[in-house]
Amino acid sequence: MTNMIEILTSDYGVHLAILVSLYLILAQSLNLTVGLGQLFNLAHVASYAVGAYATALLSTEHSASFTVCVAVSISLCAAFATLLGAISLRLTTDYFAIGTLAFSAVVSALLINWKSVTHGVLGIPGIPRPELLGIDFYDNGNFLALIGIFAVITQAILYCLYNSPCGRSLRALAEFERAAASLGKNTRRTRNIAFCVSSAFAGLAGSFFSYYLNYIDPSSFGLGEMVFILTIVIVGSPGSFGGVIGATLFLVLLPEPLRFLDISSTYLGPMRQLLHALILFGVVWWKRDKLFPQRRTV
Amino acid sequence: MLELSDIFVSFRSAHVLNGISCSVRGGETVGVIGPNGSGKTTLFNCISGFAPCRKGTITLRGERIDHLEPYLRAQRGLGRVFQNFGIFREMSLLENIQLALESRRDTSAGFLPWSKRTRETIERSMTFLKDVGLDGKAREKASSLSGGQMRLLEIVRTLALGSDLFLLDEPTAGVSPRMKEDIAQSIRNLQSMGKTVLIIEHDITFIQKFCDRIVVLEEGRVVLDDTPERVRSDERLQEIYFGRDDRSARP
Ligand SMILES: Nc1ncnc2c1ncn2[C@@H]1O[C@H](COP(=O)(O)OP(=O)(O)OP(=O)(O)O)[C@@H](O)[C@H]1O
Ligand SMILES: [Mg+2]
Numbered sequence: 001m002t003n004m005i006e007i008l009t010s011d012y013g014v015h016l017a018i019l020v021s022l023y024l025i026l027a028q029s030l031n032l033t034v035g036l037g038q039l040f041n042l043a044h045v046a047s048y049a050v051g052a053y054a055t056a057l058l059s060t061e062h063s064a065s066f067t068v069c070v071a072v073s074i075s076l077c078a079a080f081a082t083l084l085g086a087i088s089l090r091l092t093t094d095y096f097a098i099g100t101l102a103f104s105a106v107v108s109a110l111l112i113n114w115k116s117v118t119h120g121v122l123g124i125p126g127i128p129r130p131e132l133l134g135i136d137f138y139d140n141g142n143f144l145a146l147i148g149i150f151a152v153i154t155q156a157i158l159y160c161l162y163n164s165p166c167g168r169s170l171r172a173l174a175e176f177e178r179a180a181a182s183l184g185k186n187t188r189r190t191r192n193i194a195f196c197v198s199s200a201f202a203g204l205a206g207s208f209f210s211y212y213l214n215y216i217d218p219s220s221f222g223l224g225e226m227v228f229i230l231t232i233v234i235v236g237s238p239g240s241f242g243g244v245i246g247a248t249l250f251l252v253l254l255p256e257p258l259r260f261l262d263i264s265s266t267y268l269g270p271m272r273q274l275l276h277a278l279i280l281f282g283v284v285w286w287k288r289d290k291l292f293p294q295r296r297t298v
Numbered sequence: 299m300l301e302l303s304d305i306f307v308s309f310r311s312a313h314v315l316n317g318i319s320c321s322v323r324g325g326e327t328v329g330v331i332g333p334n335g336s337g338k339t340t341l342f343n344c345i346s347g348f349a350p351c352r353k354g355t356i357t358l359r360g361e362r363i364d365h366l367e368p369y370l371r372a373q374r375g376l377g378r379v380f381q382n383f384g385i386f387r388e389m390s391l392l393e394n395i396q397l398a399l400e401s402r403r404d405t406s407a408g409f410l411p412w413s414k415r416t417r418e419t420i421e422r423s424m425t426f427l428k429d430v431g432l433d434g435k436a437r438e439k440a441s442s443l444s445g446g447q448m449r450l451l452e453i454v455r456t457l458a459l460g461s462d463l464f465l466l467d468e469p470t471a472g473v474s475p476r477m478k479e480d481i482a483q484s485i486r487n488l489q490s491m492g493k494t495v496l497i498i499e500h501d502i503t504f505i506q507k508f509c510d511r512i513v514v515l516e517e518g519r520v521v522l523d524d525t526p527e528r529v530r531s532d533e534r535l536q537e538i539y540f541g542r543d544d545r546s547a548r549p
Pocket of ligand 1: 309312314333334341381
């Protein structure tokens with residue numbers, strides 16, 4: 001027990017808390033599209049990458065301030081989502097899954113091949129921590145406070161949004177689009193808003209990711225990451241606010257005890273992915289009928 | 299109020315509506331009957347904008363609405379009650395009504411759950427639920443309701459939306475005989491509020507009590523359009539429902 005307390009207050013504990021905060025932002029914002037709107041959004045990690053790269057490039061090459069980097073990362077992601085939504089949310093929602101998948105593929109290709117900007121697989125090193133109010137954010141404890149505040153604000157905004165008229169319309173049209181339209185809901189606009197907001201928060205998370213690691217490369221933004229965030233939403237039950245918070249804690253912290261077993265670090269990564277895959281498989285099988293309520297049409 | 303002229307609707311090669319013309323005056327209640335597959339629901343879908351018409355015009359209060367998206371038609375006063383229940387089962391009864399109120403121009407919906415405007419919407423929703431005696435279940439999921447209660451909820455939700463033209467698609471299908479009377483009561487209630495009502499129904503004895511007119515559809519055409527008494531006694535009705543040879547049977 002004393003061992004546990006030591007871990008939680010150590011650097012390692014702070015690191016875990018930062019990870020949890022980061023994934024709270026990522027997962028809850030994905031829940032807005034995948035859960036509430038039942039939109040199969042596969043572009044979340046692509047937006048996360050756009051946010052991360054925007055912050056990395058601005059802060060290394062233009063020494064832009066924290067506020068500017070975060071604002072640009074968020075706006076850029078919102079802009080991309082608006083554009084992508086305008087194209088792929090016009091038709092049925094199946095096209096949306098394909099559209100977002102295509103967007104992710106384009107972003108991954110650019111991260112690797114547009115070397116003059118993204119430095120390809122070498123990535124971008126030397127990203128400074130934020131400079132704000134004279135606080136030393138190279139200290140992880142202070143950084144945790146910063147990202148923690150943003151994570152809490154994100155949860156609060158999304159909680160209000162879930163229960164706001166817009167969130168209600170989103171849930172309604174996911175369940176029965178025609179009935180929602182018959183209640184005067186502009187279904188296309190509602191979906192676009194949801195996608196845009198979802199993406200903007202992914203951009204925010206990306207910004208913090210860059211600041212925290214000080215170094216980013218394309219390997220952090222692969223399909224595996226998308227699957228991991230989707231797993232959080234599915235384990236937490238799509239559309240459930242509290243469920244996704246619980247699932248984030250559970251899935252981010254679950255593989256950690258593996259570290260203390262005597263396993264070589266080359267196996268650690270794959271073992272963790274295997275564990276996540278097994279959990280995802282288990283939950284999908286267990287809740288196969290209830291995961292997404294049946295969509296209705298007339 | 300509503301003017302349909304020469305409406306044609308087809309899905310691929312299936313011609314479902316073949317030149318429907320009909321006009322409904324404000325405050326009138328019109329029954330729509332016809333055998334299964336005669337295009338009744340498609341006619342409603344066409345009016346609400348879910349089935350595109352290949353030809354013809356739809357006019358609501360003098361304004362052409364046939365090019366408008368469904369949600370814009372709803373905002374112009376068109377209310378729809380679906381054949382297979384249009385309520386949101388995953389939401390509470392309260393939220394079902396809130397959704398309708400939040401679409402109205404005269405209600406400003408609040409973003410924060412605890413804001414004054416949100417509380418006002420909830421209070422107003424409760425009064426609508428009280429009118430149909432469902433206020434006791436306000437916070438329960440709508441999926442916990444019986445078929446009849448779901449229909450009542452959907453009708454009162456459309457009322458909360460502020461619609462003045464109601465399209466009711468088989469409001470008594472899948473409803474227990476006892477609840478049928480409650481639904482009849484809520485339709486009479488709509489009439490007393492001066493709403494215009496179109497009802498699709500199989501049970502002609504049920505609707506003739508409140509309809510001013512009954513329109514009979516067959517294979518996407520209007521066969522009869524007359525008072526309930528005259529439609530009932532018209533032999534074409536028997537022909538449509540029971541075939542030409544069996545004159546002794548009555549609906
Ligand atoms: N979206 C569609 N695509 C193809 N065919 C359709 C579509 N909607 C309706 N139809 C066809 O149009 C015909 C009329 O259907 P509709 O639902 O309007 O009948 P109805 O009069 O409401 O029947 P019921 O009494 O069973 O409700 C049916 O043959 C149906 O198969
Ligand atoms: Mg029908």
